Amino acid sequence: MPVTPVLTRRWNTANVHTLEAYEQADGYQALRQAFDLAPDDIIKIVKDSGLRGRGGAGFPTGMKWGFIPQGDGKPHYLVINADEGEPGTCKDAPLMMIDPHSLVEGIIIASYAVRATNAYVYVRGELVHAARRLRAAVAEAYAAGYLGTNILDSGFDLDLVIHSGAGAYICGEETALLDSLEGRRGQPRLRPPFPATHGLYASPTVVNNVETIASVPFIISGGVEEFRSLGRERSPGPKIFSLSGHVTRPGQYEVPMGTTLRELLDMAGGVREGRALKAWTPGGSSTPMLTAEHLDAPLDFEGMVEAGSLLGTAALMIMDDTTCMVRTALRLAQFYAHESCGKCTPCREGTTWLVSILKRLENGVGDQQDIDTLLDACDNIFGRAFCALADGAVSPIVSGIKFFKDEFVAHYTEGGCPFADTRSTVLAGAH
Amino acid sequence: MTFPDETVTEARSIIERYPAGRSRSALLPMLHLVQSVEGCVTPEGVKFCAEQLGLTTAEVGAVATFYTMYKRRPVGDWLVSVCTNLSCTLLGGQEIFDDLSRHLGVGHDEATADGTITFEHAECLAACDYAPVMTVNYEFYDHVDPASARGLVDALGNGERPAPTRGAPLCTFAEISRELAGLPPARADAVAGPAAGVPSLAGLLIAERDSRQASVADEPPAPATTSASSDGGS
Numbered sequence A: 001m002p003v004t005p006v007l008t009r010r011w012n013t014a015n016v017h018t019l020e021a022y023e024q025a026d027g028y029q030a031l032r033q034a035f036d037l038a039p040d041d042i043i044k045i046v047k048d049s050g051l052r053g054r055g056g057a058g059f060p061t062g063m064k065w066g067f068i069p070q071g072d073g074k075p076h077y078l079v080i081n082a083d084e085g086e087p088g089t090c091k092d093a094p095l096m097m098i099d100p101h102s103l104v105e106g107i108i109i110a111s112y113a114v115r116a117t118n119a120y121v122y123v124r125g126e127l128v129h130a131a132r133r134l135r136a137a138v139a140e141a142y143a144a145g146y147l148g149t150n151i152l153d154s155g156f157d158l159d160l161v162i163h164s165g166a167g168a169y170i171c172g173e174e175t176a177l178l179d180s181l182e183g184r185r186g187q188p189r190l191r192p193p194f195p196a197t198h199g200l201y202a203s204p205t206v207v208n209n210v211e212t213i214a215s216v217p218f219i220i221s222g223g224v225e226e227f228r229s230l231g232r233e234r235s236p237g238p239k240i241f242s243l244s245g246h247v248t249r250p251g252q253y254e255v256p257m258g259t260t261l262r263e264l265l266d267m268a269g270g271v272r273e274g275r276a277l278k279a280w281t282p283g284g285s286s287t288p289m290l291t292a293e294h295l296d297a298p299l300d301f302e303g304m305v306e307a308g309s310l311l312g313t314a315a316l317m318i319m320d321d322t323t324c325m326v327r328t329a330l331r332l333a334q335f336y337a338h339e340s341c342g343k344c345t346p347c348r349e350g351t352t353w354l355v356s357i358l359k360r361l362e363n364g365v366g367d368q369q370d371i372d373t374l375l376d377a378c379d380n381i382f383g384r385a386f387c388a389l390a391d392g393a394v395s396p397i398v399s400g401i402k403f404f405k406d407e408f409v410a411h412y413t414e415g416g417c418p419f420a421d422t423r424s425t426v427l428a429g430a431h
Numbered sequence B: 001m002t003f004p005d006e007t008v009t010e011a012r013s014i015i016e017r018y019p020a021g022r023s024r025s026a027l028l029p030m031l032h033l034v035q036s037v038e039g040c041v042t043p044e045g046v047k048f049c050a051e052q053l054g055l056t057t058a059e060v061g062a063v064a065t066f067y068t069m070y071k072r073r074p075v076g077d078w079l080v081s082v083c084t085n086l087s088c089t090l091l092g093g094q095e096i097f098d099d100l101s102r103h104l105g106v107g108h109d110e111a112t113a114d115g116t117i118t119f120e121h122a123e124c125l126a127a128c129d130y131a132p133v134m135t136v137n138y139e140f141y142d143h144v145d146p147a148s149a150r151g152l153v154d155a156l157g158n159g160e161r162p163a164p165t166r167g168a169p170l171c172t173f174a175e176i177s178r179e180l181a182g183l184p185p186a187r188a189d190a191v192a193g194p195a196a197g198v199p200s201l202a203g204l205l206i207a208e209r210d211s212r213q214a215s216v217a218d219e220p221p222a223p224a225t226t227s228a229s230s231d232g233g234s
Ligand SMILES: Cc1cc2nc3c(=O)[nH]c(=O)nc-3n(C[C@H](O)[C@H](O)[C@H](O)COP(=O)(O)O)c2cc1C
Pocket: A052, A053, A054, A055, A056, A057, A058, A059, A061, A081, A082, A083, A084, A085, A086, A169, A170, A171, A172, A173, A174, A175, A207, A208, A209, A210, A212, A213, A387, A388, A389
């Protein structure tokens, strides 16, 4: 399986964050093509392309755009989810930092399609360099007539604002994001009504991920066939996979949907030297972990469900045989407990309980009952909380116990972490 | 304190970014703005935002306490954050945090005695492919280890401003808070600061190497010196 740089193709082009370099690299050509089409035709093209959301859930993008009521006399909004915070996920940040105009171009085309006159990019606060380069790109785009009124004489008007968040993983959940953008605590909203009819300021709103929208110019200029020539029938197109952890050459690898971990590891030089693959996440910490058994499972939405996990954000965190699965589960449980927004009890209370039980186990003072209690607690959290954060919170624990139960047991039969003495090798194995 | 007229003018410019009647959307940027003036979000800062936006202080306070980037205690010039989430910790992030904590003599969310450095651990910073990472005022220092992390904070203590691996030349916490509010960067060369290291280009470099047909099986790909290093716009 080859590397297929599409979204990443300009990333090694000097100064491509500037308008001049971006235009030289065929930037804003897709926008000109888009303005020759009717908005509904663009929605149809995106539907036909089969593009599915890259923010984690894989919802068909064209269908989402089609839900926006047209001719309703209300303002429409496009909101870009650039809150990238799912542990392991690191694809939107480089895209915005290195090639910000590609996102701006996608935003203009998408806004034209759904007839939005205001668009916002909600960038997670910590990503200051991404927000900075986006703001610079937006200023250049206004000056060049790609934003503002009567863009390129199309009669279409669009204002675009870059909005920095303030540190809260839950604001990546699309309805929490909308509340946050309205100046509130970022807590998820009850659905229905859905953002398509009652989104930002209770108006029709499309919320899409950065990578989703950056894919749109390629679909417009390359066409549906070219997009579909990559990937698989139900999960078409190129996709950026992010490899991190115990891998020789961590980084961003853009390949067709359906590529396997074995193929990706080949490109990335394999698991770090002298070590064997133990566990990995296909799509960030909220997706159930898999093992070496799943090296040949196709990495796409269907393939990962078949393997018992989810594609999520295609963030592959690679863990080798020095990794303690209890410590891993604990570290992630602490993350979810910290990031729980507190709105509902199963998640707010449950994640705190998970942390204290895992701590006990990791410190060697747990017992058999702790494993049962963990699984029972996870069972009571999964599917019973207000939003998907809580479902994600139990993934590392349930999948960890599923594949590595012996290791959880060893923590109490041996009175401590069996990996305690490999901790010191962690750094030695680094750079 | 009362905020200077300039802050009032800037607050108005922030409000104008959002549609008429939707001024509350300006609250997050405005909290970054008051934090830039006072080093943290104080009761006065909350009151200022409430007055400008026609909200109650309770409404603003509820928002300010929800988000981790709004600080309750004054941050000095440097906010030093070490990522301890999974991909970083697999490569030593927790050890780096612990070591730096001992070195600085402070724990999470605490400031050094002279008040210049506020120290914290951070959750995943969307830079896992550069792990272990840390940031100073949110600019990235990639592939750190205990020694380089100590070196970095020592340099800050000596009044130096080591260049980040990815990001703009360092500015103070007050200045970066203004950028978070959407105001222009403190330095004209901020935008040109480097953004693409080898991990961001990992896949692309393989494709470029293959298309040059110069594939030497075991040679790890390297960035084309001209283009990757010129990303910084130098
Ligand atoms: C806890 C949580 C965090 C999320 N974080 C993000 C995020 O950082 N970026 C993102 O695009 N989607 C995130 N999502 C998914 C969004 O809710 C939403 O599905 C997505 O933005 C839709 O865009 P897409 O259809 O283009 O993928 C998150 C969901 C949950 C439950």
